[in-house]
Every structure is written in C-alpha cells, then in structure tokens.
Amino acid sequence: MKDGDTLPESPQRVLPAIEGPSAFFWTSGADGRLRFLCCSTCSYFVHPPTSYCPNCGGRDVAPRVVGGRGTVYSFTVNHQPWDGSADSYIIGVVEMDEQDGLRLMTNIVDVAPDAMRIGLRVEVVFEDHAPIHLPVFRPVAL
Amino acid sequence: MTDAERRAVISGIGQSQVGRRLGRDALDLTIDAALAAIADARLTVAEIDGLATYPGGVSDFAGFSGPGSPEVHDALRLSLTWHSGGAEGPGQLQAVVNAVMAVSMGLARHVLVYRTVTESTAQGNGRRSGIGVGSGQVDGSQQWLIPFRAYSAANWLALYAQRHFHEFGTTPEQMAQIALNARRNAALNPPAGFRTPLTLDDYLDSRMVSSPFRLYDCDVPVDGSTALVVSAAEHAAGVDHPVAQVEAVGTALRGRPSWEQWPDLTTMPARTSAAHMWSRSELRPGDVDIAELYDGFSWLTMSWLEALGFCGHGESGPFIEGGTRIALDGELPLNTNGGQLSGGRLHGYGYLHEAVLQLRGEAGARQVAGRPEVAVVSNGGGPISGCMLLTRLA
Numbered sequence: 001m002k003d004g005d006t007l008p009e010s011p012q013r014v015l016p017a018i019e020g021p022s023a024f025f026w027t028s029g030a031d032g033r034l035r036f037l038c039c040s041t042c043s044y045f046v047h048p049p050t051s052y053c054p055n056c057g058g059r060d061v062a063p064r065v066v067g068g069r070g071t072v073y074s075f076t077v078n079h080q081p082w083d084g085s086a087d088s089y090i091i092g093v094v095e096m097d098e099q100d101g102l103r104l105m106t107n108i109v110d111v112a113p114d115a116m117r118i119g120l121r122v123e124v125v126f127e128d129h130a131p132i133h134l135p136v137f138r139p140v141a142l
Numbered sequence: 143m144t145d146a147e148r149r150a151v152i153s154g155i156g157q158s159q160v161g162r163r164l165g166r167d168a169l170d171l172t173i174d175a176a177l178a179a180i181a182d183a184r185l186t187v188a189e190i191d192g193l194a195t196y197p198g199g200v201s202d203f204a205g206f207s208g209p210g211s212p213e214v215h216d217a218l219r220l221s222l223t224w225h226s227g228g229a230e231g232p233g234q235l236q237a238v239v240n241a242v243m244a245v246s247m248g249l250a251r252h253v254l255v256y257r258t259v260t261e262s263t264a265q266g267n268g269r270r271s272g273i274g275v276g277s278g279q280v281d282g283s284q285q286w287l288i289p290f291r292a293y294s295a296a297n298w299l300a301l302y303a304q305r306h307f308h309e310f311g312t313t314p315e316q317m318a319q320i321a322l323n324a325r326r327n328a329a330l331n332p333p334a335g336f337r338t339p340l341t342l343d344d345y346l347d348s349r350m351v352s353s354p355f356r357l358y359d360c361d362v363p364v365d366g367s368t369a370l371v372v373s374a375a376e377h378a379a380g381v382d383h384p385v386a387q388v389e390a391v392g393t394a395l396r397g398r399p400s401w402e403q404w405p406d407l408t409t410m411p412a413r414t415s416a417a418h419m420w421s422r423s424e425l426r427p428g429d430v431d432i433a434e435l436y437d438g439f440s441w442l443t444m445s446w447l448e449a450l451g452f453c454g455h456g457e458s459g460p461f462i463e464g465g466t467r468i469a470l471d472g473e474l475p476l477n478t479n480g481g482q483l484s485g486g487r488l489h490g491y492g493y494l495h496e497a498v499l500q501l502r503g504e505a506g507a508r509q510v511a512g513r514p515e516v517a518v519v520s521n522g523g524g525p526i527s528g529c530m531l532l533t534r535l536a
Contacts, residue, residue, distance in 0.1 A: 014274050016285035026285075048286060048403075074308070074407055076300035077353040082272030082293040091292045091352075093301055093402055105301075105402045107290050113353075118308045134289055 012083045015132050021049040024063045029126030029133025036102065038064035045102045068124035069140060070096040073103060077113040090116055094137050110138040145390065145422055146246035151535060152386040153252070153373035154183025155498045160333050160366030160486055162262045168367070169209040169217060172258045175369035176218065183371035184381045185252055190371070191223045192250025196237040196257055196490075198227030203273065205265070206489075208258025208367065224249040232393035232415060232528030233521040234490030239391050239528065241372035253372045257491040261363035270294075270363065286402060296360055296439065298401040299523055300352040303441035305407040307354055310456035312444070314354060318345040319465040320440035320476075321358040321483050327470060328480025330508035335364055335486040359440040364486030368495050378535050385535050386498045389516070392419025392529040399525040408456065410442075411527040412449035412520065419529050420451070427451040430531075431514035432500050433474055434493035437481040442523040447476075450518060450529070475510045490521035494530075501534040 018026050021037070028035040037049040040062055044055035051061055075092040090108040095101065108122060122137035156178025158171040180187055199210020211227040214220075224244045232239060234257060241253035265271075272293025274280050280288045292298060306312050322342065328334035340358065348357040378385045392415040398404055404411065420426070427450060435446040444458035452474060453461035462468055468476035479485050479496040486492070497517035499505045513534075520529040 012291060014277055014288050015279050016289050017279045017281040019281070022285065048283075074301040074305040076297055076304055076355075077350070078291065078297055078300075079349065079353075080272075080294070080296065080351045081269065083275045083291060089291060091290055091297050091301070093407070101403075101405055103402065105287055105290055105292055105298075118305065136290075 012085045013129065013134065015129055015134070018132060021051065025049060026132045026134070028063065029135060030131070032126065033065045034068045034124045034135050035063040035065050036096070037061050045099045047102060047104070066096055066098050070094040070122055070137070072108065072118055072120040072122055074118055075108060075116050077116065088113060092137065094122055104135070107136040108138070109136050147242055147388045147390055147422065149375050150242040150245040150372050150388050151375050151378050152370050152388065152498055152532070153377050153381055154179045154181070154185070154371040155495050156180070156182055156369045157495055158367040160335070160364055160488065162335060162364055163266070164365040165263055166260075166365065168205075168258050168260045169213055171260070171365065171367040172209055172214055172256055172369070173217060175258070175367035176214065176254055176256055179254065179369035179371050183252065183373060183377070185371065187218050187220070190218070190220055190252050190254045192241060192244050192253030193220060193222055193225040194237040194241045194244070194253055194255045195227045196234045197229030200229065205259060205261035205263060205363070205365070208256070208260070214256065222250070224253070232391070232395070233526045235391070235519070235521045235528035235530055238370070238372065238494065238530065239393055242388050242391065245372055245374050251374050252377070254369060255372055256367060256369040257489055258367035259363070259487065259489050260365045261487065262365045265363055283400065294352070295523065296352045296355055299439050299441060300355050301402070302407040302410065302445070303354050303439075306441065306456070309408050310459065312459035314346065314356070315342065316459035316463050317354070317359065317440050317444065318342055319462040319468065320437060320443045321345055323465050323468050324437060324477050324481040324483040324485070327478050327508055328484035330506070331479045331485065334480040334484055335362055336480070336484040355439055355441070358483070361438045361482035361487040364488065366486065366488050368488055368491035370494060370498070384502045386501050386517075386532040387535040389425060389531040389533045390419050390423035392416055394418035395525065395527060401524045404524065410445050410449065410523060411525055412446050412522070412529070415527045415529050416446070416449040416451065419531055423531055425516060425531060430474065430516050430518050431512070432478060432497065432510055432517045433476050434478065434497045434517060435476065435520045436490065436493065436522055437477055437483050438487065438523055440483065443477065443481070445523070446520045450520070470508060470510055478505065478508050478510060493519045493521070497532050501532060
C-alpha cells in the first residue's frame with residue numbers, strides 16, 4: 001500500500017499493549033509495512049511472537065517485512081453490539097502468503113457483508129492509532 | 143481396574159435453584175447445591191475432606207466464577223486434606239478430573255466439587271457485554287482477538303462454524319436441530335429456563351448474532367450452582383442409590399492452545415480430548431446410551447459429535463438432520479435436559495448433573511428408556527476442552 005493510505009480511526013477499539021515481544025507487530029505499520037517475527041536460522045515465521053523457533057529450536061528471531069497479502073481462511077459478520085456500536089462488521093482469519101498457517105485474526109474492510117467469502121484475496125491496510133497501527137485487510141484490487 | 147479413574151465414583155449430586163436474575167448471592171447458591179450433594183452422597187459436611195472448583199475465584203468477568211474455594215471452605219467450616227481451584231486445564235471438567243486424581247491418590251476420600259454462576263443477575267436488564275470492552279488495553283492472548291472487536295466466544299467460534307459450513311456444506315437448518323432438540327427436551331424439565339415450543343421458522347427468523355450463529359445458537363446466562371461429591375469407589379456400597387462411576391476422562395490438548403491458531407477450524411482440540419478418553423476405556427461410541435455435549439453454541443455440539451466419533455469429520459450436519467437420531471427416543475439421546483441453550487448456562491456442570499440423573503433413572507418425564515448405562519459428558523469449545531465417560535454402578 002502507499003504511504004498515507006490509512007483508514008480513519010475507529011473509536012470503538014480496545015487496543016493492545018505495546019510492551020514486550022509483540023510491540024514491533026503493533027507499531028510496524030508506521031511505515032506502511034506489516035512485519036512478523038522470523039527465525040534468523042531457518043526463516044520460519046513465529047506468531048504470536050516468542051523468542052523460540054518451534055520449527056528448528058533456534059533462539060535468534062527478529063521482525064521481518066512481509067508482502068501484506070493473504071487469503072481469508074474464515075470470517076464472521078458480527079451483528080451483536082458488544083461494545084455499544086450497532087454497526088455490523090466483519091471479523092476474519094487471514095492466512096499470509098509467506099507461510100502455511102501464518103495467520104491472524106483481523107477485520108475485513110471495504111467489502112459488503114454479502115460479498116464476503118472464504119478464499120477472498122486480501123491485502124493489509126493500517127488503521128491509525130499512533131503509535132499503534134492496527135493491521136486490517138481489504139480485498140486486493142483487481 | 144488399573145486406571146485411576148475407576149477408583150472414584152460420583153456418589154452424590156446437588157443443584158441449587160436455577161433461573162434468570164435470581165438476585166441471590168453466589169455463595170448462598172453454592173451452599174444449597176453443596177448441602178444437597180453431600181446429603182445425596184449420604185455423608186455429613188464433616189466427612190468432606192476435599193474441595194475443588196472451576197475456575198476458582200476470579201473477579202474480572204461478572205458473575206462468571208462463583209465463589210472461590212476458600213469462601214466455601216470457610217462457610218462450611220470444612221477440614222480438608224486437599225483442595226484446588228483454577229481455570230487452566232481440560233475445560234470446566236478439570237475440577238472433576240482433579241477430584242478423581244486426588245481420590246485415586248488417596249489425598250482425599252470425599253471431594254466436594256462445584257461450579258457456580260450468577261451471570262444473569264450480573265447482566266441485569268442490560269445486554270450481554272463483550273470480553274475486554276471498556277478495558278484500557280489488552281495483552282497476552284487476548285491482544286490477538288479483542289482489538290479486532292472479536293469480544294466473544296460467539297465471534298471466535300463463528301469462525302470455526304463458517305469454515306465447517308464452507309468445507310462440508312453444513313446448513314443452518316441442520317445446525318438448528320441442536321437448538322430445537324434442546325428445547326423439546328427442556329419442555330420435559332421443569333427447572334429449565336426456556337420451555338415454550340421452538341420451531342425451525344422461529345430459529346431461522348431469529349436475529350443474527352455473529353454469522354452463522356443466530357440468537358438460538360447461543361446459550362442463555364442463568365444463575366445457579368451445581369455440586370457433586372467424588373468419593374473413593376468403596377463408598378458406592380455406602381449409598382442407597384446407584385452411583386456413576388468415572389470410566390475414563392479425556393484431558394488431552396494436542397496442538398496449539400489458541401482460538402485462532404488451531405490449524406483446522408473445522409475441528410477443535412475436542413478431537414484430541416475425545417481420542418484420549420477413548421484410549422483409556424474399552425468402551426466405544428456405539429456403547430454410549432446418552433450424550434450430554436457442550437452447547438454453549440450449537441455448533442460446539444456438532445463438533446463434539448464428530449470429535450467423539452459418533453459420526454465422521456464433517457458429517458455432523460447430516461447426522462443430526464431432522465433431529466430424530468438425537469431425540470430422547472432416538473439412537474443417541476442428546477442434551478436430555480435442554481442443555482445450556484434451553485436449560486441455561488450452568489457452564490458445563492448441568493450436563494454432569496443430568497448424566498448422573500439419567501444413569502440413576504431419576505430424570506423424570508425426560509428419562510431415557512432402557513436403563514441407560516453409559517453416558518458421555520463434554521465441556522468446552524476451542525482450547526477449553528475436556529470430556530468424561532460415566533457408567534452406572536449398581
């Protein structure tokens with residue numbers, strides 16, 4: 001995505017703490033790029049972030065930029081006003097292109113609920129809560 | 143008889159008043175249930191030497207935890223050789239499993255186990271709130287869920303159900319059978335919270351909560367306490383009614399203990415809990431007479447049916463189609479008291495109570511015919527997962 005191409009702040013969010021090993025993940029979008037922790041030995045992405053590679057046992061891990069594209073593995077359209085907001089919204093699980101099973105729960109935006117489907121190709125876009133940049137996903141432009 | 147489970151029996155059960163917005167104190171309800179269970183086990187309070195509960199005293203989610211074990215311990219002036227309360231383990235059933243282990247090891251002889259909820263009174267007249275709503279920030283495993291407004295297990299498990307629908311063609315009409323069956327059975331269970339008839343049209347017309355979950359796919363908060371006494375097996379001879387023997391427990395969680403990182407969202411860790419349980423018994427799914435399977439959301443029950451091997455992976459939709467197979471007079475009577483969908487969310491322990499009643503032949507108008515001998519009970523969804531096989535000991 002292009003610099004400055006960010007979504008307006010959504011007032012309902014409960015935001016993550018930005019301390020510890022996950023801080024880089026939540027602040028990564030400041031430069032418009034999504035990063036996951038990656039094993040320096042075997043290049044396996046470790047998510048959620050921990051200082052142990054479950055693939056090779058390595059202890060040397062560091063954030064690595066990913067392309068930001070993935071596929072919707074599953075989704076739900078939420079209608080219940082849990083946080084007092086009556087708008088419906090889409091929660092999805094997105095699998096990143098870089099690695100089988102490298103996934104996160106997120107929101108799918110810029111798509112009508114009726115048009116949502118599993119298998120939809122999506123790309124990251126960041127919602128600005130500086131210093132947090134929340135990674136949500138929208139359909140890849142054709 | 144080498145398995146630890148079989149050194150323990152459920153010698154008594156008890157339940158408090160159960161209902162919506164009772165306005166009663168959680169400890170008060172717990173004492174009602176505990177005294178009933180102790181009397182049913184033909185014991186006195188002074189003979190209780192063990193105490194276990196789930197999730198223990200935690201205060202961050204209204205009405206969820208009930209009193210911690212020290213409160214019950216002190217209120218009843220118990221004299222304990224073993225006690226335990228906590229939330230990390232094989233689902234809500236962990237307190238029962240812990241009690242079975244304590245009895246098997248000889249750490250205690252009669253363990254009082256309880257689970258108390260006052261979620262309905264805590265909710266009051268407002269709507270059900272989401273987890274984490276109103277908190278300043280979230281960390282730990284919740285940071286991967288709550289910032290995306292995925293505030294509820296309804297959201298997390300809807301993602302599982304949707305994937306199941308996608309891969310296997312599961313339909314809302316099939317999933318509805320879990321809710322409709324529960325309501326039919328609740329009609330025969332006076333304490334159940336929701337007993338008015340429910341039709342498929344009512345179900346399909348109900349509002350969507352988090353697709354594909356509609357209102358009637360979600361269980362209903364209530365107030366109530368369930369208690370049981372887990373005793374050394376020898377005590378079975380000391381009571382004048384049949385008791386339930388713990389044939390096998392399933393405590394495994396093989397794989398990532400995460401809502402969203404579990405690799406195949408058409409299944410749950412339930413698969414591993416169930417396989418573990420069957421590995422500890424010579425009984426097989428075909429031997430089960432009644433199934434009391436967690437229905438916090440209707441899809442959970444479908445997933446447990448698959449996990450336990452009553453049908454194949456992805457086949458629970460056709461298995462429950464039309465509802466006859468899971469009815470009280472069907473080949474696998476399911477959630478015979480109305481489950482949590484129509485009976486109320488006693489958070490796992492209503493199934494235990496009902497399984498024991500059915501095995502004892504004391505389930506009244508909803509008693510399954512043919513003197514059921516084997517019951518399976520499951521609790522939980524996602525990484526909260528445990529199950530248990532009970533048999534009738536004459």
